[in-house]
Amino acid sequence: MLTVYDCIVTEHDLRLVALAALVCALASLTAVNLLHHVLRLESMSRGIWLTVAAAATGFGIWSTHFIAMLAYSPALPTAYNIALTAISLIAAVVLTGLGFGIALLPGLIASRWIGGAAVGGGIAVMHYTGMAAFEVAGTLAWDPTMVAASILLGGLLGAAAVAVALHRATLASKIAGALLLTLAICSHHFTAMGAVSVTPDPSIALSSSAIPAEWLALGVAVVSLAILLLAFMALILDVRERRRIGLEIQRMRDLTDAALEGLVLCAGATIVTVNQSFARLTGLKVEQIGGQDLAAWLQDTQKREMLFAVPGQAVETELRHGDGTLLPVELIARPINYKDEPHTVIAVRDLRDRRNAEAQIRFLAHHDPLTGLGNRASFDQRLDREISLHGRSGRQLALLCLDLDGFKDVNDLHGHAAGDQLLKDISKNLSTALAEDQMIARLGGDEFAVIVPSITDPAHVGQLAETLLKSLKSADETGIPTNLVSVSIGIALYPSDAKDRTELLSSADTALYRAKTEGKGTYRFFEAAMGAQIRERRSLEHDLRSAIANGELSLAYQPQAQVDTGEVNGFEVLLRWNHPTRGPVSPSTFIPIAEESGSILKIGEWVMHEACREAANWMRPLAIAVNVSALQLTSDGFVEFVRRTLEDTGLPPERLEIEITETALIRDPNRALLTLQKLKAIGVNLAMDDFGTGYSSLSNLRAFPFDKIKIDRSFIHEVHDNPQAAAIVRAVLGLGRGLGLPVIAEGVETSEELSFLGSEGCTEAQGYLFGRPAPIGEFVPLLSNNVVALPKPLLRAVGD
Numbered sequence: 139m140l141t142v143y144d145c146i147v148t149e150h151d152l153r154l155v156a157l158a159a160l161v162c163a164l165a166s167l168t169a170v171n172l173l174h175h176v177l178r179l180e181s182m183s184r185g186i187w188l189t190v191a192a193a194a195t196g197f198g199i200w201s202t203h204f205i206a207m208l209a210y211s212p213a214l215p216t217a218y219n220i221a222l223t224a225i226s227l228i229a230a231v232v233l234t235g236l237g238f239g240i241a242l243l244p245g246l247i248a249s250r251w252i253g254g255a256a257v258g259g260g261i262a263v264m265h266y267t268g269m270a271a272f273e274v275a276g277t278l279a280w281d282p283t284m285v286a287a288s289i290l291l292g293g294l295l296g297a298a299a300v301a302v303a304l305h306r307a308t309l310a311s312k313i314a315g316a317l318l319l320t321l322a323i324c325s326h327h328f329t330a331m332g333a334v335s336v337t338p339d340p341s342i343a344l345s346s347s348a349i350p351a352e353w354l355a356l357g358v359a360v361v362s363l364a365i366l367l368l369a370f371m372a373l374i375l376d377v378r379e380r381r382r383i384g385l386e387i388q389r390m391r392d393l394t395d396a397a398l399e400g401l402v403l404c405a406g407a408t409i410v411t412v413n414q415s416f417a418r419l420t421g422l423k424v425e426q427i428g429g430q431d432l433a434a435w436l437q438d439t440q441k442r443e444m445l446f447a448v449p450g451q452a453v454e455t456e457l458r459h460g461d462g463t464l465l466p467v468e469l470i471a472r473p474i475n476y477k478d479e480p481h482t483v484i485a486v487r488d489l490r491d492r493r494n495a496e497a498q499i500r501f502l503a504h505h506d507p508l509t510g511l512g513n514r515a516s517f518d519q520r521l522d523r524e525i526s527l528h529g530r531s532g533r534q535l536a537l538l539c540l541d542l543d544g545f546k547d548v549n550d551l552h553g554h555a556a557g558d559q560l561l562k563d564i565s566k567n568l569s570t571a572l573a574e575d576q577m578i579a580r581l582g583g584d585e586f587a588v589i590v591p592s593i594t595d596p597a598h599v600g601q602l603a604e605t606l607l608k609s610l611k612s613a614d615e616t617g618i619p620t621n622l623v624s625v626s627i628g629i630a631l632y633p634s635d636a637k638d639r640t641e642l643l644s645s646a647d648t649a650l651y652r653a654k655t656e657g658k659g660t661y662r663f664f665e666a667a668m669g670a671q672i673r674e675r676r677s678l679e680h681d682l683r684s685a686i687a688n689g690e691l692s693l694a695y696q697p698q699a700q701v702d703t704g705e706v707n708g709f710e711v712l713l714r715w716n717h718p719t720r721g722p723v724s725p726s727t728f729i730p731i732a733e734e735s736g737s738i739l740k741i742g743e744w745v746m747h748e749a750c751r752e753a754a755n756w757m758r759p760l761a762i763a764v765n766v767s768a769l770q771l772t773s774d775g776f777v778e779f780v781r782r783t784l785e786d787t788g789l790p791p792e793r794l795e796i797e798i799t800e801t802a803l804i805r806d807p808n809r810a811l812l813t814l815q816k817l818k819a820i821g822v823n824l825a826m827d828d829f830g831t832g833y834s835s836l837s838n839l840r841a842f843p844f845d846k847i848k849i850d851r852s853f854i855h856e857v858h859d860n861p862q863a864a865a866i867v868r869a870v871l872g873l874g875r876g877l878g879l880p881v882i883a884e885g886v887e888t889s890e891e892l893s894f895l896g897s898e899g900c901t902e903a904q905g906y907l908f909g910r911p912a913p914i915g916e917f918v919p920l921l922s923n924n925v926v927a928l929p930k931p932l933l934r935a936v937g938d
């Protein structure tokens with residue numbers, strides 16, 4: 139060691155030694171950078187850049203050697219053999235190239251160390267060939283130990299230099315590798331120079347072909363310049379590479395930030411970085427999360443272990459949000475190499491939407507999507523459960539079947555959106571009226587059902603039904619008139635009314651049917667007798683559908699006459715049904731069924747058409763009064779149908795009188811008014827039927843464009859027995875006079891009733907006294923001549 143130190147300090151020009159070390163370091167750094175460039179290349183251009191790297195290193199070793207030789211001053215004349223000097227340069231380039239080639243060989247164990255040792259060998263070959271080129275006026279003596287030490291140093295440090303330089307692509311690794319290579323070259327050189335001693339011998343002459351040391355300086359300068367050029371090239375490559383890596387990292391970051399999934403890069407259990415999506419999931423900024431322990435966000439230790447234990451396997455767990463709440467997430471971990479270090483990247487998928495969708499699907503399986511109430515499936519399940527529980531306990535349960543009355547009209551008149559809103563409001567109000575243990579479900583359309591699981595007294599169920607009926611009255615947030623919709627309720631009890639679910643439903647349904655037919659907006663308990671009645675009703679409903687086609691319907695005509703003269707003004711048309719097996723069925727029985735089932739629309743059209751056709755053929759222009767139900771009045775295209783019928787049959791509009799009950803107006807007053815106004819516009823007359831039985835509202839008489847009032851027959855019967863009935867008849871007649879509307883009394887059966895009406899100023903009447911409803915053939919004389927409908931003596935009695 140001391141010999142080497144002495145050699146450097148005493149035998150060398152230290153400035154040139156420093157220059158040699160600088161050139162050596164520059165060449166080493168260039169070589170390491172170029173080697174890394176080679177590593178990144180495809181095999182095609184690898185050879186070229188490997189040669190450039192070998193040249194940079196070989197030139198560096200050579201220049202270092204010869205600058206150091208210039209620094210060496212044995213105080214004797216020196217020169218250099220041209221051929222050997224050139225060979226030393228070639229040897230340096232070829233052997234370092236060979237060493238680098240070995241170091242980059244894939245699949246060779248310890249290739250970098252072996253390659254590095256070969257580079258060390260190249261340093262030694264260059265040095266000793268260079269020394270062989272050294273001519274001096276003296277003899278050289280070599281210390282074999284120092285020679286061996288120099289070769290060993292060059293080999294070992296060269297191996298370490300290449301291994302360290304190629305270990306990682308980091309700056310530190312590159313600098314460490316370059317320093318070791320510099321050390322390998324310099325330590326080898328100066329140890330080898332320490333091994334040599336020169337004994338002056340004036341007899342030895344320098345060969346004439348040898349290059350003088352000054353010339354060598356020129357050669358060294360040229361080679362050093364080449365190294366500088368290569369270094370500059372390597373620097374450009376390095377800068378470009380760094381920029382490329384920077385861009386690549388930015389692109390990767392942009393890409394990961396664009397990903398919907400959260401991404402977490404971990405070194406062990408420590409978070410290195412995360413993407414924006416993950417930061418969003420935690421509610422923090424990206425830079426706040428880096429450096430933290432993964433356990434801070436994924437608190438379930440077992441799930442964390444599972445995640446790392448099986449890469450690629452999805453693990454569902456919870457992620458802690460910055461505010462402490464837990465989010466359901468799915469994690470998948472994969473090992474990756476980041477900055478030459480093994481890392482783990484964890485993909486984090488937010489499961490909230492999926493969980494919500496799953497919850498939604500579960501909800502929809504058991505609930506009605508519009509109202510949020512239980513659906514039929516959950517209702518059936520609950521009812522079965524309650525029935526099985528009650529079978530054992532012996533207590534009673536109640537089932538209430540609810541059906542909205544007039545809901546179809548809401549949809550028709552106000553649109554389906556309003557219908558939907560109404561259903562939601564009604565559902566809310568019905569639910570609010572129930573106790574916690576009771577269940578309401580929407581079974582479909584406008585049908586609902588309520589289970590009352592435990593009852594001690596059926597009267598309580600009646601009270602509940604009342605509450606439900608009342609709750610509906612507040613369901614008018616949609617702006618739909620409250621009187622347009624009501625609810626009918628059928629109640630059945632288990633086990634008294636049924637032995638199982640199906641029968642219980644059927645019993646409640648039967649009771650519901652009864653509630654609907656007995657006025658709607660009410661409730662009925664199931665009674666055993668109801669079943670037969672309802673079957674009967676359904677059978678009629680069924681037969682009625684084919685009654686027109688089967689020719690079972692016919693029209694009866696009843697005269698309407700002047701009270702004072704008995705002269706016939708016209709006829710009221712009354713429908714008759716001759717059932718093939720039952721015989722004549724009363725209109726009071728089948729008309730409500732036809733209205734309930736909707737078949738009144740077709741039947742009503744048939745009546746109107748037949749009546750107009752018939753009346754159009756009469757010789758005298760008598761009026762024809764046709765009853766029109768509420769459903770017909772509010773049906774689409776009714777006015778157009780009437781206009782077309784008049785046109786088709788040729789009946790002048792003023793001869794047609796349409797009779798409408800007050801209740802038909804009340805269902806939807808606005809629509810009814812519009813229809814009546816249109817009917818009036820085409821010239822049809824309008825009569826308010828059954829006045830006195832319904833609302834008997836003066837405002838209705840004023841609001842709607844009626845031409846006539848018909849006093850209901852129930853008052854006429856009683857005018858002599860019931861002073862109140864007589865007072866009502868008088869009042870209606872007074873009302874008619876006040877409003878300028880003629881009044882017709884119906885159901886006049888006796889001459890006394892007729893006298894009373896005459897004395898009270900009633901001008902027109904209808905009833906058995908004038909003629910029972912009968913086929914038009916029976917009234918032929920009335921149709922052709924100006925014949926009165928009453929015998930003369932009777933009329934005289936009226937006159938008296």
Ligand SMILES: Nc1nc2c(ncn2[C@@H]2O[C@H](COP(=O)(O)O[C@H]3[C@@H](O)[C@H](n4cnc5c(=O)[nH]c(N)nc54)O[C@@H]3COP(=O)(O)O)[C@@H](O)[C@H]2O)c(=O)[nH]1
Binds near residue numbers: 729827851905906
């Ligand atoms: N929408 C339609 N409704 C119709 C049609 N045809 C009849 N009806 C309605 O059915 C109800 C019962 O009718 P009906 O059994 O025919 O009874 C009518 C007359 O027969 C009866 N009447 C007439 N005079 C007397 C009498 O002196 N005494 C007595 N006890 N009954 C008598 O009154 C009924 C006529 O009523 P009104 O229509 O109110 O004038 C009935 O409500 C009919 O409206 C139809 O085609 N469409």
